[in-house]
Amino acid sequence: MNSLLELKTAMRDERTEVKPAKRLGTNVSFDRDYGDTVGEVTASNARMVCRDVNVFYGPKQAIHGVNLDIGRNEVIALIGPSGCGKSTFIRCLNRMNDTIVGCRVTGSIQLDGQDIYDPQMDVVPLRAQIGMVFQKPNPFPKSIYENVAYGPRIHGLTQNKAELEEVVENSLRRAGLWDEVKDSLDQPGTSLSGGQQQRLCIARTIAVNPEVILMDEPCSALDPIATARIEQLIDELRMQFTIAIVTHSMQQAARVSQRTAYFHLGKLIEVGETAQVFTNPRHQLTEDYITGRFG
């Protein structure tokens, strides 16, 4: 909370005095091999390592040469204006883009040193390991219970019904949905409100116990209380897991993340410690974005 306050004052300061365009990238220690990105793209204990990732939708290139590490036990926030490729990039991390016809990914993305785009790679264990919460809530048209129980069931994570029920309850509790649905677990998941559906999807994802969780604007449809609950969950999960979260809310990025990556028109412009990116952005585009001059 303290840091947030600092951040807010800092942001206000920056809004009042418009600084001249600056390009500090050359002064900062960063490896030239990593393209134009400003800041430290590497992480000391990286779980996922992305090098020179390009994504094409047919002839159109949506991601241009992104290099980024995602460290163990860290939350990395991906921010940037709408349409800049945040979703596209995050969906590369568990090969979700495979499902889009005409989508092509080049470069290398490694999880624990293993290339996930290796033809030998099996996407089933990969996606069990790297869970995902989608931008639009997409519960199965089945009961609430079935929605959460599905992942553990297909992966055989529980021995018996009681265990499965426990996993379901636990996941729903952690997603902050339990109290609202505990009496209606057999109701269709699609009958919930948009925000409830999103929390159901979060519960479904964490029920599988993934090691890396990708969240694409998980809170865009949530009220402040549910948002706080999810943010608290992210904080808890960070102890064990690695999380990448796309968000349009700078406050949220500042509250939950340790590192922040700023995307612009398919390029990774700047990445760094969250506090540093928000209080002292090194790239003009980043500064313009977080001070609200566009985006």
Added chain:
Amino acid sequence: MNSASSSRPITPGETLAKVKAGLPRRRAAERRFRAYGLAAIVGGLVVLAILLLDILFKGHSAFWQTRIELDVFVDPAMVAASSDERTRLMEADYSGMIRQGLGKLFPEVTERGRKRSLGALLSGGAPYELRDRVVADPALIGQTIPIWVTASPDVDMFEKGQLGAPDTDSFRLKSDQIEWLARLKQEHRLEKRFNTQFFSAGDSREPEQSGIWGAAVGSFFTLLVTLSLSLPMGIAAAIYLEEFAPRNRWTDVIEVNINNLAAVPSIVFGLLGLAVFINFFQLPRSSPLVGGLVLTLMTLPVIIIAGRSALKAVPPSIREAALGVGASSMQTVLHHVLPLALPGMLTGGIIGMARALGESAPLLMIGMVAFIVDVPGSVMDPATVLPVQIYLWADSPERAFVERTSAAILVLLAFLILMNGLAVYLRRRFERRW
């Protein structure tokens, strides 16, 4: 445009005034559109109602059959002497017994010509009806039994008022025959009874002995073959093409071909069936097996296309959700996509089946148009199907086949309604929201 007009100040109420000015036109357009739609539906319904009423009007009488009650003495002397019990019963002189029974009712008829006219009141099948009674219960031999036998088609038509005017060619009853009929009626020995024969017999040259059951069973076997082949194959092909097949030139070629096959005239499939299944594979002619195979070829493209569009209609977010928690492609399809697509697929399948049920052209090519008296017992037996039966009867000169044609159409329509009802039921049953 110059800047003056684009930055024209907006006077309050201007938008509302313009909207209101245009409103009558919009409303009128809407009313017109609704009227067109309503007219189309009403017109369609009226034509349908006329069609149905006409068929019902013509066909309902076939469900009733004029019968005459005789007291027949099953004369042991007329039962053939044979060591074998069955041939003995089968070859007894039942026509003689029937003649005697009829003679007893009209003792005054002695002259030969008039006796023949008297016998002509009864169907040629009457002795067989007696035979079936006796074979079922040999203890009747030596007894006098009351039995209702079928009247001849002319009598039946006369009783139903369909024989035309007394001075026309088609009116083949003589005045004394009409007298006898009146007497029989008075004695309550002539009645229109429910025509069980129609629902239990196969085809016959004699209208009063013909029934729809043979064709219905033929249709059933044919559709059984079609359903059990085309539905699994069609659904599997649709799933493979839609969910698993790579998108390349080959799958494009396959897709184009499937679409074209759906538009091929059905008789072409009949020719194909004749060439492949009968001439090459030597499968039995006129059999429901070959008919079913031909109709499978015909309905398969329809089922594949319906199945693919049902799969396409499943929102991709459902697939993503399943893949996102680590389901394999197969699990995604079986657990999530297929249950959502199934109602659409089944509807497509049943529409295909309904089309197959009403199809006659390709079946003519493979010999299912033959005159077949026996009710088929398996898919290998020669058979005909409902629409072909209708075609055959419609082609028959006998007057009594007219009502039977309409009645057969009613039976076919009942089948179709049943199948469509099933489609609606399945849709409701499996439909899920998302």
